[in-house]
Amino acid sequence: MKAFEYTRAADPAAAVAGFRPGDMYLGGGTxxxxxMRLGVAEPERLVDVSRLPLDRVEAAGDGLRVGAAVRNxxxxxxxxxxxxxxxLARAVLSGASxxxxxxxxxxxxxxxxxxxxxxxxxxxxxxxxxxxxxxPAVPGDHSHLAVLGHSEACVATHPSDMAxxxxxLDARVHVTGPAGSRVLPxxxxxxxxxxxxxxxxxxxxxxxxxxxxxxxxxxxxxxxLKVRERAxxxxxxxxxxxxxxVGADGTVTGVRLALGGVAHAPWRAARAEAALLGAPAxxxxxxxxxxxELDQARPLPRNAYKVPMARNVIVRAxxxxxx
Ligand SMILES: Cc1cc2nc3c(=O)[nH]c(=O)nc-3n(C[C@H](O)[C@H](O)[C@H](O)COP(=O)(O)OP(=O)(O)OC[C@H]3O[C@@H](n4cnc5c(N)ncnc54)[C@H](O)[C@@H]3O)c2cc1C
Ligand code: SF4
Numbered sequence: 001m002k003a004f005e006y007t008r009a010a011d012p013a014a015a016v017a018g019f020r021p022g023d024m025y026l027g028g029g030t031x032x033x034x035x036m037r038l039g040v041a042e043p044e045r046l047v048d049v050s051r052l053p054l055d056r057v058e059a060a061g062d063g064l065r066v067g068a069a070v071r072n073x074x075x076x077x078x079x080x081x082x083x084x085x086x087x088l089a090r091a092v093l094s095g096a097s098x099x100x101x102x103x104x105x106x107x108x109x110x111x112x113x114x115x116x117x118x119x120x121x122x123x124x125x126x127x128x129x130x131x132x133x134x135x136p137a138v139p140g141d142h143s144h145l146a147v148l149g150h151s152e153a154c155v156a157t158h159p160s161d162m163a164x165x166x167x168x169l170d171a172r173v174h175v176t177g178p179a180g181s182r183v184l185p186x187x188x189x190x191x192x193x194x195x196x197x198x199x200x201x202x203x204x205x206x207x208x209x210x211x212x213x214x215x216x217x218x219x220x221x222x223x224x225l226k227v228r229e230r231a232x233x234x235x236x237x238x239x240x241x242x243x244x245x246v247g248a249d250g251t252v253t254g255v256r257l258a259l260g261g262v263a264h265a266p267w268r269a270a271r272a273e274a275a276l277l278g279a280p281a282x283x284x285x286x287x288x289x290x291x292x293e294l295d296q297a298r299p300l301p302r303n304a305y306k307v308p309m310a311r312n313v314i315v316r317a318x319x320x321x322x323x
Contacts, residue, residue, distance in 0.1 A: 001036050005045040012176055012210050015049050019178070019206040025049045027108025028071070030100050035113060039122045040129060050105055054210055057081065062216035068107035068209040072162070073098065075106060085214060087222035087241050091165035094226045097233050107209035110163055110173070110189065111201065114156035114264075115235055117141060127153045128197040135197075143302040144237065147310075149263040154197030155300065157261055158190055159235045164260035165224055167268050168241035171214050177207030186212075187258075190265035197264075219254050220245025221321045225313050226260070236261035238306055240313045244321040246281040253277075255318075257293075262310055269293045272314065281322050283315060290314040 006026075009015030015025065022044030026032060029050075035041035054067035057078045064080055075081060076092035096104065118124045118136050125133035137145055137155050145155040163186070166173075171186040190201050203209075222243035228234040238261045245254030255276045257269035272293035279285040290311040297307045 002039070002042045004036070004043050006048065007045060008048040009052060012049075012052055012054065012208055015047055015052065015208055016176055016178060016206055019047060019208075020045070021205070023047050023206075025107070025208060027069070027105035027111075028100075028103035029108075030096070030104045031108065031112040035120070038120055040113075040120060049107065049208060054107075060213065064214040066106055066212045066214070068105060068211055070106050072096070072101035072104040072106070072109055075162075076101065084217045085165070085169060085222070087224045087243065088162070088165040088169065088214075090224040091161040091226075091239075091241060094224065094236075094239075095161040106162070106212055109160050110166075110209060110212075111203075112159055113200065115159050116145060116156040119156065128156060128193075128200075131196075131198045138300065141302070142300045144235070144261075145300070145303055146263050147297045147299040147303055147306045148259070148267055149192040149265070150298070151193045151195065151197070153195050154193035154264065156193065156197065156264055158200070158263065158265050160266070161224070161226060161236060161239060161260060163190065163266045164236075164239055164258050165241045166212060166214075167266035168222075168243060168256040168258035169214055169217070170256075171212050173209060174211040174213060175203065175207045175209050177204055179204065181210075183213075187266050187268050193264045200264075218243040218245070218256050221323075222256075223317050223320055225317045225320075227309060227313055238262060238310045238313050240310075240317045242314070242317040242321060244281070244318055246323055250280055250282075252279050252281050252285070257289075257314065259293075259310060259314075262297075262306060269314070271296070276318075281318075283319060286315045286318040287311070289318075 024043035054069040226239040243256040272289040275289040
């Protein structure tokens with residue numbers, strides 16, 4: 001590992017003011033330190049933001065404000081999260097392992113990097129790691145990679161489960177940086193690869209995530225379903241964050257759907273939502289809505305299985321939520 005300096009920021013303003021080229025913020029280090037060991041990340045200096053006073057989960061009216069330094073395990077087990085946003089609790093607790101969740105922070109989870117095998121192997125070309133060097137995943141192993149929104153330059157997926165639930169819940173991410181503070185919608189923090197796959201998000205250098213704000217929960221019931229290769233310690237092949245509200249006449253009056261494991265960013269299934277609103281609640285409508293969304297999928301030869309898998313997981317999640 002390349003030698004680096006380490007400093008701990010006292011507060012968000014100091015972290016941003018002291019940020020210089022070559023610095024990287026350090027959360028729990030559960031992704032960044034691995035990437036440093038692999039030679040994928042080579043910061044000159046780590047600015048530790050894991051102990052900033054951003055470690056509270058607080059009610060904000062009927063919504064919630066979550067500090068960026070809140071540990072994943074504290075978020076997933078917080079009484080207010082369990083009571084108001086069970087979908088978010090399930091998403092967070094489905095990620096990684098207990099030990100990793102104890103260290104991992106909200107800010108770091110949102111900004112963790114793709115697990116594309118070529119991205120993590122510095123002996124291979126990769127447009128995300130070294131722009132212009134090529135994408136060996138397209139002709140090679142893309143079995144876990146994207147079927148929606150990808151480009152010729154990159155077919156990576158975003159790995160965070162939490163981000164998928166936040167996209168379904170219309171969360172807002174608060175950031176502060178050298179040019180001031182701003183609020184980014186979810187989805188909206190992460191970007192599709194286009195011809196700049198080296199940029200995972202819309203953040204500018206030195207911008208620090210300070211909090212995530214959740215509006216009041218959507219009406220009805222919600223769930224997070226994740227399909228993976230083993231029961232723990234595995235990223236989603238496909239996941240679905242879903243909320244469903246059904247009126248007295250049996251039609252869908254409210255729906256939220258977001259997909260994980262299928263794109264470079266958490267994927268809000270807007271077409272499926274539009275197809276479902278006002279439709280009779282039931283398997284036929286759910287399958288039609290899933291197909292409306294997945295019509296735009298462009299699978300590669302070794303990940304075509306994700307399209308029927310996503311369809312089935314959407315239908316199953318909605319059926320589970322149907323009263
Ligand atoms: C074996 C294994 C399995 C896993 N499985 C899953 C899974 O199934 N689902 C899942 O969602 N995750 C999974 N994870 C990922 C784990 O959840 C992440 O490693 C973790 O959430 C990253 O959080 P961190 O605080 O440790 O981030 P760090 O590693 O410290 O940082 C990650 C990135 O975020 C940046 N950063 C950190 N905090 C801030 C901030 N406040 N503002 C701006 N930038 C910041 C850092 O500079 C770095 O680029 C797994 C990890 C491992 C090792
Ligand atoms: S899919 Fe993206 S991250 Fe993976 S090798 Fe291609 S450019 Fe790199």
